[in-house]
Amino acid sequence: MKKLVILGAGCGGTMMANKLRRDLDDDWSITLIDKDNVHHYQPGWLFVPFDINKPQDIRRSRREFIKPGIEFVISKLTNVDWDKQEVSTETEGKFKYDILIMSTGCDIRPEEVEGLQEGWGKDIHGFYRVDDSQELGKALKKFKGGKLVINIAEMPIKCPVAPLEFAFLADWYFHSRKMRDQVEIEFVTPLAGAFTKPVATQVLTSACEDKNIKITPNFSIGSVDHVKKVISAYDGTEVNYDMLVSIPPNFGAQVMIDSGISDPMGYIPVDKHTLQPKDRDNVWVLGDGTNVPTSKAGAVAHFQGDIIHENIMAYVNGGEQHARSDGHAV
Ligand SMILES: Cc1cc2nc3c(=O)[nH]c(=O)nc-3n(C[C@H](O)[C@H](O)[C@H](O)COP(=O)(O)OP(=O)(O)OC[C@H]3O[C@@H](n4cnc5c(N)ncnc54)[C@H](O)[C@@H]3O)c2cc1C
Numbered sequence: 532m533k534k535l536v537i538l539g540a541g542c543g544g545t546m547m548a549n550k551l552r553r554d555l556d557d558d559w560s561i562t563l564i565d566k567d568n569v570h571h572y573q574p575g576w577l578f579v580p581f582d583i584n585k586p587q588d589i590r591r592s593r594r595e596f597i598k599p600g601i602e603f604v605i606s607k608l609t610n611v612d613w614d615k616q617e618v619s620t621e622t623e624g625k626f627k628y629d630i631l632i633m634s635t636g637c638d639i640r641p642e643e644v645e646g647l648q649e650g651w652g653k654d655i656h657g658f659y660r661v662d663d664s665q666e667l668g669k670a671l672k673k674f675k676g677g678k679l680v681i682n683i684a685e686m687p688i689k690c691p692v693a694p695l696e697f698a699f700l701a702d703w704y705f706h707s708r709k710m711r712d713q714v715e716i717e718f719v720t721p722l723a724g725a726f727t728k729p730v731a732t733q734v735l736t737s738a739c740e741d742k743n744i745k746i747t748p749n750f751s752i753g754s755v756d757h758v759k760k761v762i763s764a765y766d767g768t769e770v771n772y773d774m775l776v777s778i779p780p781n782f783g784a785q786v787m788i789d790s791g792i793s794d795p796m797g798y799i800p801v802d803k804h805t806l807q808p809k810d811r812d813n814v815w816v817l818g819d820g821t822n823v824p825t826s827k828a829g830a831v832a833h834f835q836g837d838i839i840h841e842n843i844m845a846y847v848n849g850g851e852q853h854a855r856s857d858g859h860a861v
Pocket of ligand 1 (some may be wrong): 538540541542543544564565566567573574575576577606608609633635636637645659660689690693710735784785788817818819820827828829830831832
């Protein structure tokens with residue numbers, strides 16, 4: 532029996548397992564590994580603070596999405612060894628593979644900004660984890676007015692447009708509570724403008740003007756003083772807040788750093804067209820955990836999945852691998 536092992540049963544990993552179970556012969560086993568059995572629909576986290584989504588409505592058992600014929604292992608990954616072609620887990624032992632697909636995503640690291648973790652949950656909140664989204668919802672309900680600052684600590688982050696979407700939703704939310712005139716909204720970003728691309732930036736800047744949302748660009752955060760309620764940039768610029776909604780630095784999975792196969796931020800270096808690490812012809816990586824210069828989005832993972840699917844089928848059948856990723860999301 533030949534072995535395909537897939538790391539991460541989130542968006543990318545689950546999709547790859549299901550696609551390949553359909554097309555690989557029965558002499559291939561497929562093992563999908565994740566640390567838990569809860570699939571979160573992450574875009575829904577954006578709407579939890581505004582009571583549009585309830586956490587229970589946007590999470591499911593991962594098993595519901597996994598096709599028959601796929602072994603689902605629930606255990607935390609502790610090591611990935613490309614030389615031995617083997618991955619290790621905390622409770623379920625080691626798994627050898629002939630082909631490895633990795634889609635372990637990325638997550639926020641508030642502790643990477645001086646002072647941010649210390650103030651987290653006080654007047655500082657986030658929406659890049661479901662528990663944080665719920666806490667933010669409670670804080671918004673209690674907010675009596677003042678300055679709401681939305682800050683992206685640094686790029687890359689997953690779903691780069693989500694922070695701006697949050698600003699627009701906050702504008703709508705305070706309008707609907709008839710207190711928009713008591714709330715100042717400021718969007719503080721390390722980018723040169725509202726968004727990454729020039730045309731989108733122009734449109735989104737004008738939308739911010741219409742909604743009276745101030746944009747403070749080129750702000751590279753150095754520290755947070757949660758007692759004085761001030762964020763400071765490396766160049767000395769300061770922005771005060773009454774409530775800070777922070778998007779902290781995003782890092783790839785710690786296990787990739789510990790296994791010595793990623794860059795220092797946990798992102799796995801791959802060829803941006805083939806999505807394979809250098810000199811590893813049986814390993815493919817997709818989704819938020821790669822270092823490719825494209826948006827970290829489920830939509831991107833979806834199209835990367837098509838490329839990997841086609842090339843793995845060619846690899847298995849001894850054919851030419853023609854498919855190339857160009858990073859598109861639509
Ligand atoms: C607020 C928000 C809004 C978003 N909105 C959009 C949107 O509108 N459109 C869009 O396309 N994308 C959106 N995204 C991004 C999208 O959710 C991600 O890009 C997508 O989930 C990436 O898929 P992935 O497979 O790379 O990672 P994930 O789906 O995050 O899956 C990674 C999996 O790896 C597992 N894992 C990690 N480390 C370990 C370990 N050590 N052991 C075992 N398992 C491990 C995790 O448990 C997880 O299940 C949004 C994200 C957020 C946070």
